[in-house]
Amino acid sequence: MTETATPDDEARAEAQTPRSLRSLILLLTAGALFFALFVGLGIWQLERRVWKLNLIASVNARVDAPPIPAPGPSDWPRLTAGNDEYRHVKVHGRFLNDRETFVKAVTDLGGGYWVMTPFVTDRGFTVMVDRGFVPPDLRDPAKRARGEIAGETTVTGLLRMSEPGGAFLHSNVPADDRWYSRDVAAIAKARAVIGPLAPYFIDAERMAAPDVYPVGGLTVISFHNSHLVYAFTWFGMALLTLAAMTYVVVDERRLRQGGKA
Missing domain, CATH: 1.10.287 (Helix Hairpins)
Known part of the structure; x- marks a missing residue:
């Protein structure tokens, strides 16, 4: 009686056959x-x-490092995130408090907004300053009067590069005043800020008591x-x-x- 080779038998036989060179x-x-x-x-x-x-x-x-003067217009073309972001800087001048912008934020203090405010320096240019965090119920400056700064002052904080376009899942919508990233140029345009504008913003240090808003100094540095x-x-x-x-x-x-x- 002749036995018929099964597929398993053929596979085993092939496995025992040397490969070609x-x-x-x-x-x-x-x-x-x-x-x-x-x-x-x-x-x-x-x-x-x-x-x-x-x-x-x-x-x-x-x-x-100790704070140094924030880069002026002559330095702007050479600024890069790798070389300059998170530099400890300072500027002197005054806030344009009537032109502040609220950017969506999620922090250790909860959800709310970053308060982005134009700051006219005594060196002839304007820089956006992230004054810090406010919860949704404190968007109205009248409800946080203790934290408002009028007149000339000095701002110290960390240099941060502009965040154009929006966040990962949301694009900024200037026409509806909806902001998800700190896009310096777009915010300045929406608020009619004129004059030389720094291509970066300053993440301000805490400028008042812990219970005073906006709360600065919340920069998270993580790599x-x-x-x-x-x-x-x-x-x-x-x-x-x-x-x-x-x-x-x-x-x-x-x-x-x-x-x-």
Whole structure:
């Protein structure tokens, strides 16, 4: 009686058949390419980690440094987020309190608004100042009179780059006075602010008692730094690829030797 080979029998037989030299070379070449790719990605993540740690150290140094005069018009073309954001700066002048703008905010104090107010400096230019946070029931300046500043004053805070366009899920709608990001140019245009306008805003430090609004000094400085985890992941993939290549070579050698050790 003739036995018919089943698909499982054919699969087992094929598994015991040595690969052609061409197939083996292609398989090992592909493995080598993936190994090199994963190692390269792991090294890149280590380099990114060094860059991120240097950035964090640089930002911390800027925040902790004594305040310096805020950059004027001659410095604006050279400003970059990497080199200048979170610098500790100060300006002297007066607020245009009748032109403040409310930008949606979520803080440790709850949901509410950032109070963005134009500040005319004694150096001839205007800069937007984020005076701090107010809850929805204190949007009306009359309800927070203790926190209003009239006349000349000095503002100290952190230089922040403009946030054009809006937030991740919401775009600013100037026509409806709905703001989700601190877009310096758009807010200035909506409030008819004229004259030289700084391309950044100042996150003001707390300027009054804790129970006085707006509450400043709520800047959150946080940098996501998982580059070491990513590096280990890529190096792990490289080791798995190397292990798979080793298995293929050993198994192929066994098959070509007829199953002998």
